Amino acid sequence: MRPSFVSRLVNGPFFDPVLYVRIANEKRAVMFDCGYFQTLADRELLALDTICISHAHMNHFMGFDSVLRTVLHRKEPLNVYGPEGIIRKVLSKLQSYTWNLSSDYALEIRIHEILPGQVNIARARAAAGFALCSEEVVPRTGALIAAAQRYFIEAVILDHAGIPCLGYALKEPFHINIRKGALTKKGYKAGTWLGKLKSCILAGNTGQILRVKTSSGDREIPAGELKEELVVITEGQSIAYVTDIAFTERNRSALAILGKGFGRLYIETFYLDELRGLALRRGHLTAAQAGKIAASMKAGQAFPMHVSPRFHDRMDEIFAEMTGTCKASPDGIIH
Numbered sequence: 001m002r003p004s005f006v007s008r009l010v011n012g013p014f015f016d017p018v019l020y021v022r023i024a025n026e027k028r029a030v031m032f033d034c035g036y037f038q039t040l041a042d043r044e045l046l047a048l049d050t051i052c053i054s055h056a057h058m059n060h061f062m063g064f065d066s067v068l069r070t071v072l073h074r075k076e077p078l079n080v081y082g083p084e085g086i087i088r089k090v091l092s093k094l095q096s097y098t099w100n101l102s103s104d105y106a107l108e109i110r111i112h113e114i115l116p117g118q119v120n121i122a123r124a125r126a127a128a129g130f131a132l133c134s135e136e137v138v139p140r141t142g143a144l145i146a147a148a149q150r151y152f153i154e155a156v157i158l159d160h161a162g163i164p165c166l167g168y169a170l171k172e173p174f175h176i177n178i179r180k181g182a183l184t185k186k187g188y189k190a191g192t193w194l195g196k197l198k199s200c201i202l203a204g205n206t207g208q209i210l211r212v213k214t215s216s217g218d219r220e221i222p223a224g225e226l227k228e229e230l231v232v233i234t235e236g237q238s239i240a241y242v243t244d245i246a247f248t249e250r251n252r253s254a255l256a257i258l259g260k261g262f263g264r265l266y267i268e269t270f271y272l273d274e275l276r277g278l279a280l281r282r283g284h285l286t287a288a289q290a291g292k293i294a295a296s297m298k299a300g301q302a303f304p305m306h307v308s309p310r311f312h313d314r315m316d317e318i319f320a321e322m323t324g325t326c327k328a329s330p331d332g333i334i335h
């Protein structure tokens with residue numbers, strides 16, 4: 001299956017957790033948390049449509065300035081999602097700079113503050129020196145917080161040592177598979193039209209005529225006909241991102257709202273279980289607890305992240321604890 005989401009932990013399992021997810025066939029990406037990072041190229045930052053912040057501890061939020069610096073001159077807005085207080089915190093960052101020469105900049109920052117039963121949305125434009133331009137309150141039910149054509153995002157409010165911390169899921173509505181054998185049999189040649197076909201199917205726009213490259217030259221064929229000939233629909237891909245939470249009943253019940261059967265779960269393994277008392281007090285998970293959550297969320301692969309520096313030379317034990325409930329694989333945990 002050709003992946004729709006191409007995800008990577010920018011800093012690996014160590015240091016600040018930053019998960020970058022490229023949306024295939026689109027020049028856009030979603031990032032989960034935004035602490036210190038060095039290895040994202042400018043083109044990757046420019047592709048960012050959305051940043052989902054779990055909470056505003058410095059090591060999850062300080063990289064926002066680096067993103068802002070790179071996207072400052074673009075036209076497309078930047079969406080930021082975060083827990084209670086995120087509007088004030090993002091505005092504070094924006095307003096800490098001088099903007100007397102930005103009146104012709106097009107960038108707009110849309111900040112979405114996720115609260116129980118509602119989302120507060122604030123807009124701030126570079127042209128206005130990032131002053132608050134508008135604010136609205138939108139009711140919400142369930143976990144859905146954002147929807148685009150190729151993906152949607154869900155969030156649940158968790159507890160991190162007394163502050164709200166969001167757990168996220170990135171999901172694909174359904175997955176479109178192209179049957180390679182059928183492609184060859186029909187004499188069609190792969191090209192950008194396949195991406196357009198997927199967009200038409202996702203938009204329900206199967207009446208659109210597409211220009212298809214074939215071995216006997218270009219042909220114009222309705223998307224609906226191509227769908228019948230070439231496409232198999234399967235369950236959509238899904239990724240969950242969970243960090244900075246204590247292993248409490250309340251947090252585990254809230255996580256259950258995100259559902260089960262994730263293709264990939266990125267989850268903090270801050271401590272080894274020998275420090276589970278400290279983990280509870282500081283609102284973190286041990287590797288053993290993360291493994292249990294991975295099992296209960298039925299994650300296909302679980303990737304440990306945000307390992308405390310005190311355990312960086314004990315990664316084999318982190319994996320061993322995490323795999324107490326799972327079977328190990330080189331790049332994650334497979335059940």
Ligand SMILES: [Zn+2]
Binds near residue numbers: 160244
């Ligand atoms: Zn934290």
Ligand SMILES: [Zn+2]
Binds near residue numbers: 057306
């Ligand atoms: Zn943290």
